[in-house]
Amino acid sequence: xxxxxxxxxxxxxxxxxxxxxxxxxxxxxxxxxxxxxxxxxxxxxxxxxxxxxxxxxxxxxxxxxxxxxxxxxxxxxxxxxxxxxxxxxxxxxxxxxxxxxxxxxxxxxxxxxxxxxxxxxxxxxxxxxxxxxxxxxxxxxxxxxxxxxxxxxxxxxxxxxxxxxxxxxxxxxxxxxxxxxxxxxxxxxxxxxxxxxxxxxxxxxxxxxxxxxxxxxxxxxxxxxxxxxxxxxxxxxxxxxxxxxxxxxxxxxxxxxxxxxxxxxxxxxxxxxxxxxxxxxxxxxxxxxxxxxxxxxxxxxxxxxxxxxxxxxxxxxxxxxxxxxxxxxxxxxxxxxxxxxxxxxxxxxxxxxx
Amino acid sequence: xxxxxxxxxxxxxxxxxxxxxxxxxxxxxxxxxxxxxxxxxxxxxxxxxxxxxxxxxxxxxxxxxxxxxxxxxxxxxxxxxxxxxxxxxxxxxxxxxxxxxxxxxxxxxxxxxxxxxxxxxxxxxxxxxxxxxxxxxxxxxxxxxxxxxxxxxxxxxxxxxxxxxxxxxxxxxxxxxxxxxxxxxxxxxxxxxxxxxxxxxxxxxxxxxxxxxxxxxxxxxxxxxxxxxxxxxxxxxxxxxxxxxxxxxxxxxxxxxxxxxxxxxxxxxxxxxxxxxxxxxxxxxxxxxxxxxxxxxxxxxxxxxxxxxxxxxxxxxxxxxxxxxxxxxxxxxxxxxxxxxxxxxxxxxxxxxx
Numbered sequence: 001x002x003x004x005x006x007x008x009x010x011x012x013x014x015x016x017x018x019x020x021x022x023x024x025x026x027x028x029x030x031x032x033x034x035x036x037x038x039x040x041x042x043x044x045x046x047x048x049x050x051x052x053x054x055x056x057x058x059x060x061x062x063x064x065x066x067x068x069x070x071x072x073x074x075x076x077x078x079x080x081x082x083x084x085x086x087x088x089x090x091x092x093x094x095x096x097x098x099x100x101x102x103x104x105x106x107x108x109x110x111x112x113x114x115x116x117x118x119x120x121x122x123x124x125x126x127x128x129x130x131x132x133x134x135x136x137x138x139x140x141x142x143x144x145x146x147x148x149x150x151x152x153x154x155x156x157x158x159x160x161x162x163x164x165x166x167x168x169x170x171x172x173x174x175x176x177x178x179x180x181x182x183x184x185x186x187x188x189x190x191x192x193x194x195x196x197x198x199x200x201x202x203x204x205x206x207x208x209x210x211x212x213x214x215x216x217x218x219x220x221x222x223x224x225x226x227x228x229x230x231x232x233x234x235x236x237x238x239x240x241x242x243x244x245x246x247x248x249x250x251x252x253x254x255x256x257x258x259x260x261x262x263x264x265x266x267x268x269x270x271x272x273x274x275x276x277x278x279x280x281x282x283x284x285x286x287x288x289x290x291x292x293x294x295x296x297x298x299x300x301x302x303x304x305x306x307x308x309x310x311x312x313x314x315x316x317x318x319x320x321x322x323x324x325x326x327x328x329x330x331x332x333x334x335x336x337x338x339x340x341x342x343x344x345x346x347x348x349x350x351x352x353x354x
Numbered sequence: 355x356x357x358x359x360x361x362x363x364x365x366x367x368x369x370x371x372x373x374x375x376x377x378x379x380x381x382x383x384x385x386x387x388x389x390x391x392x393x394x395x396x397x398x399x400x401x402x403x404x405x406x407x408x409x410x411x412x413x414x415x416x417x418x419x420x421x422x423x424x425x426x427x428x429x430x431x432x433x434x435x436x437x438x439x440x441x442x443x444x445x446x447x448x449x450x451x452x453x454x455x456x457x458x459x460x461x462x463x464x465x466x467x468x469x470x471x472x473x474x475x476x477x478x479x480x481x482x483x484x485x486x487x488x489x490x491x492x493x494x495x496x497x498x499x500x501x502x503x504x505x506x507x508x509x510x511x512x513x514x515x516x517x518x519x520x521x522x523x524x525x526x527x528x529x530x531x532x533x534x535x536x537x538x539x540x541x542x543x544x545x546x547x548x549x550x551x552x553x554x555x556x557x558x559x560x561x562x563x564x565x566x567x568x569x570x571x572x573x574x575x576x577x578x579x580x581x582x583x584x585x586x587x588x589x590x591x592x593x594x595x596x597x598x599x600x601x602x603x604x605x606x607x608x609x610x611x612x613x614x615x616x617x618x619x620x621x622x623x624x625x626x627x628x629x630x631x632x633x634x635x636x637x638x639x640x641x642x643x644x645x646x647x648x649x650x651x652x653x654x655x656x657x658x659x660x661x662x663x664x665x666x667x668x669x670x671x672x673x674x675x676x677x678x679x680x681x682x683x684x685x686x687x688x689x690x691x692x693x694x695x696x697x698x699x700x701x702x703x704x705x706x707x708x
Contacts, residue, residue, distance in 0.1 A: 131485075
């Protein structure tokens with residue numbers, strides 16, 4: 001195996017995601033139906049099932065990478081993918097809880113090319129519906145009656161805490177002058193890695209896998225999460241607004257200390273020094289001063305990050321994490337087709353930047 | 355038994371609460387210590403363990419009625435109170451999660467005579483630390499290794515969903531012109547009753563009680579919660595700011611459709627009609643128009659509520675719910691001292707208005 005080259009064609013991924021959505025969405029909708037009005041409607045808007053006027057919609061409800069991972073992980077344990085459905089629903093609920101709260105905290109007005117929940121329904125609904133989805137995740141997973149459901153619930157609880165820790169660190173970094181690359185990677189392992197690790201192992205746990213298999217799948221998911229986040233960090237600075245659905249230089253507008261930024265600040269040379277001087281001053285500015293910046297100010301920062309090597313370093317890091325993720329799959333016996341699909345999903349995540 | 359008169363002297367309650375705090379607080383602090391900085395500090399501020407400057411504090415961390423109920427409920431099942439500690443910690447974490455988010459959504463600047471978390475540490479920290487405490491509750495309760503811990507975790511998840519549903523309804527009612535007394539009671543059964551019901555039964559569940567005992571304790575807790583909320587609704591309109599730590603007419607300032615308000619609006623006669631006309635117009639006002647009201651406007655509304663009978667009705671309702679709560683304890687065999695303490699706690703909750 002040569003983990004430096006894609007092992008599998010990513011063109012099987014759309015079908016895989018579609019199959020996962022077909023299995024998981026009905027169960028997810030049944031779960032959301034338990035919420036009291038008006039939260040059920042607000043949640044349905046968030047998931048893209050209805051529009052802002054309450055009419056049925058074929059909106060984009062996200063790529064559903066996490067549900068696909070949960071079902072594949074059940075298959076990895078030799079179980080039917082349906083065994084992974086409660087895990088897929090629970091992970092998707094936790095993921096969407098975090099999106100609802102993060103969009104509010106970050107002031108993001110758009111997600112998946114639509115207005116965010118706090119923008120349409122107000123901050124209180126974003127908080128409440130987020131809380132409700134988070135609670136529902138425990139409720140759903142604990143409805144399983146065997147010991148595997150309890151193991152899965154424990155792992156989900158720990159992953160959720162790490163996810164929240166990661167978001168707290170991400171926000172704290174915005175106002176810190178210096179953040180090391182290691183601190184940023186630790187934050188991203190929490191913010192993105194922990195829930196993907198849970199998604200990639202929860203189906204196996206529900207299917208009765210031993211700890212060794214579950215841990216290997218968890219390691220695959222964690223490093224896939226780090227690869228995913230590195231790509232996301234690149235898109236956060238250089239992404240095309242037409243495809244990301246966000247503003248240009250979106251992470252720079254929020255003073256995110258993302259990987260390209262901290263890697264560039266840690267570099268040597270004049271570009272790194274000029275960038276560090278600018279960002280150190282930025283950290284002390286008020287949000288208003290910052291919002292008054294013109295586009296050129298962000299463009300200048302993006303150029304310095306690239307010149308100092310932050311863009312290249314992050315792209316290499318995405319690849320490095322991809323390699324570790326795929327390598328982790330070699331540690332345990334897996335059904336051949338499942339292994340191929342897990343690798344294809346990893347390819348899909350890493351080539352997303354193209 | 356005559357449930358119309360207090361069955362037990364409430365003067366045993368301070369000692370009971372003190373004993374509960376001594377058992378539960380160390381475990382609660384260990385749980386909170388798991389949070390990543392800066393959330394651990396923010397949570398410690400919220401619980402009154404440190405002040406806004408981070409110095410150790412002997413602040414008021416609340417009455418701890420819920421932890422006391424959880425420990426008593428373990429004793430009700432014939433178990434050692436220590437068996438109820440994880441349940442007490444989990445319930446207290448869920449309760450404080452809801453306080454952190456509710457204070458932010460309601461714009462409340464003071465709690466327990468101190469600035470609220472969103473006021474001191476900002477809205478993002480209030481959201482994040484609330485999320486973290488909510489997640490921690492599942493994590494703690496699921497660390498129990500037997501089937502009773504899983505039963506307890508399931509009940510806590512359902513109670514948490516009801517709590518969030520209740521808060522969503524409470525907020526939705528602020529902008530509705532008409533809310534019936536039954537709708538208000540259903541909202542309060544969710545918002546306050548569900549978690550008190552869980553607190554009053556979780557220790558028994560952890561102690562291996564049968565469903566009949568757990569259900570009777572749950573019923574006691576739910577109706578105690580409704581009595582507690584009726585008293586709270588009275589304090590929300592007529593409470594003395596020096597003892598509530600809130601502004602005068604606090605619920606009226608937020609357009610809460612609390613029990614005295616909806617009972618008065620449902621009454622007959624000129625005061626009810628004048629009140630209804632005023633509040634119907636209020637529901638359409640912007641928050642700014644509303645905040646420009648002078649004190650006299652709120653005083654006039656409070657007087658109309660009283661004149662229409664809303665204050666009297668709510669005081670009677672508190673008593674009625676107290677009677678049902680105490681009556682539920684008669685349905686199951688309980689150790690004598692435990693029954694006395696449960697009744698004393700109910701007395702304490704209802705006489706709080708004096």
